Amino acid sequence: MTISPADMLCFSLYSTQHAMQAAYKPLLEPLGLTYPQYLVLSALWSNDGCKVGELGGELLLETNTLTPLLKRMETAGLVTRKRDTRDERQVRVHLTADGRAMQDRAAHVPEGFLRATGLSIPQLAALRDQLNAMRETMRAKT
Amino acid sequence: MTISPADMLCFSLYSTQHAMQAAYKPLLEPLGLTYPQYLVLSALWSNDGCKVGELGGELLLETNTLTPLLKRMETAGLVTRKRDTRDERQVRVHLTADGRAMQDRAAHVPEGFLRATGLSIPQLAALRDQLNAMRETMRAKT
DNA sequence: GCTATTTGTATCGTATACGATAGAATCGCA
DNA sequence: TGCGATTCTATCGTATACGATACAAATAGC
Numbered sequence: 001m002t003i004s005p006a007d008m009l010c011f012s013l014y015s016t017q018h019a020m021q022a023a024y025k026p027l028l029e030p031l032g033l034t035y036p037q038y039l040v041l042s043a044l045w046s047n048d049g050c051k052v053g054e055l056g057g058e059l060l061l062e063t064n065t066l067t068p069l070l071k072r073m074e075t076a077g078l079v080t081r082k083r084d085t086r087d088e089r090q091v092r093v094h095l096t097a098d099g100r101a102m103q104d105r106a107a108h109v110p111e112g113f114l115r116a117t118g119l120s121i122p123q124l125a126a127l128r129d130q131l132n133a134m135r136e137t138m139r140a141k142t
Numbered sequence: 143m144t145i146s147p148a149d150m151l152c153f154s155l156y157s158t159q160h161a162m163q164a165a166y167k168p169l170l171e172p173l174g175l176t177y178p179q180y181l182v183l184s185a186l187w188s189n190d191g192c193k194v195g196e197l198g199g200e201l202l203l204e205t206n207t208l209t210p211l212l213k214r215m216e217t218a219g220l221v222t223r224k225r226d227t228r229d230e231r232q233v234r235v236h237l238t239a240d241g242r243a244m245q246d247r248a249a250h251v252p253e254g255f256l257r258a259t260g261l262s263i264p265q266l267a268a269l270r271d272q273l274n275a276m277r278e279t280m281r282a283k284t
Numbered sequence: 285g286c287t288a289t290t291t292g293t294a295t296c297g298t299a300t301a302c303g304a305t306a307g308a309a310t311c312g313c314a
Numbered sequence: 315t316g317c318g319a320t321t322c323t324a325t326c327g328t329a330t331a332c333g334a335t336a337c338a339a340a341t342a343g344c
């Protein structure tokens with residue numbers, strides 16, 4: 001008796017995450033954003049001017065992912081990257097006017113995604129919490 | 143009041159999927175497999191000799207992802223790709239002896255992943271079903 | 285004050301993902 | 315039966331991801 005992908009939790013996670021990005025596409029494409037770029041902006045809207053490493057800590061991404069991502073966003077005119085004069089090792093990421101304006105232009109996105117999921121707010125919160133707990137368990141085991 | 147990534151269901155999905163692949167790494171790396179390759183093998187163990195399109199239907203991946211993936215697996219000696227003689231448009235994917243033998247070599251993987259999640263079997267099944275339902279809702283809205 | 289270590293970011297190589305397009309084989313229908 | 319439409323897979327271009335490594339700036343000890 002063999003287990004098929006459809007029965008595996010890992011595949012549910014994997015395929016649902018793909019479907020999630022697909023659901024975001026019609027919402028983000030008109031804004032010229034990819035999903036990871038939208039995530040970076042969401043982080044900066046709450047915490048402008050943070051360091052690359054701080055962004056990585058919040059989004060759980062390494063610099064080898066973030067640096068090229070941020071460079072594309074810089075080219076797109078959404079953010080600026082500046083070495084900290086105090087500590088030249090650090091790079092501070094700041095929103096441009098366009099990056100800040102994107103917050104209003106994307107104001108409808110969360111509502112659109114919620115509708116796409118078909119979930120109620122409490123269902124969404126419960127699922128989010130279950131996933132976060134599972135993620136932290138997996139991360140704790142190194 | 144701004145929403146930060148930590149509060150967003152999409153980010154929970156996104157980051158938990160990354161953590162899932164990281165949890166699989168110590169289990170699959172000794173076998174020389176990536177997670178998507180392991181998924182393909184899992185599908186073939188139940189359904190050897192299926193068409194590229196069928197694999198895509200089961201794994202929800204397009205040929206532009208599968209073709210290079212399968213070629214790498216062919217190079218690694220896990221599968222063969224052969225045009226169907228009946229219908230030359232179709233390519234059939236068959237397990238090699240090594241690909242079939244991998245089923246035994248990977249027999250401990252599901253148990254290892256289950257432990258990494260810290261979930262009970264019923265919890266795992268419940269989460270899987272919630273995710274599958276959400277995925278199908280998102281996919282239906284196309 | 286000087287160097288070994290640590291810290292923060294970037295680069296390189298490889299493997300997914302996916303939209304758009306191409307191209308060959310088969311099918312449908314007049 | 316002939317040929318345009320459809321089907322199936324592959325290719326191309328771009329954007330993530332991440333392990334391994336590089337490298338400059340800052341810090342710690344002696």
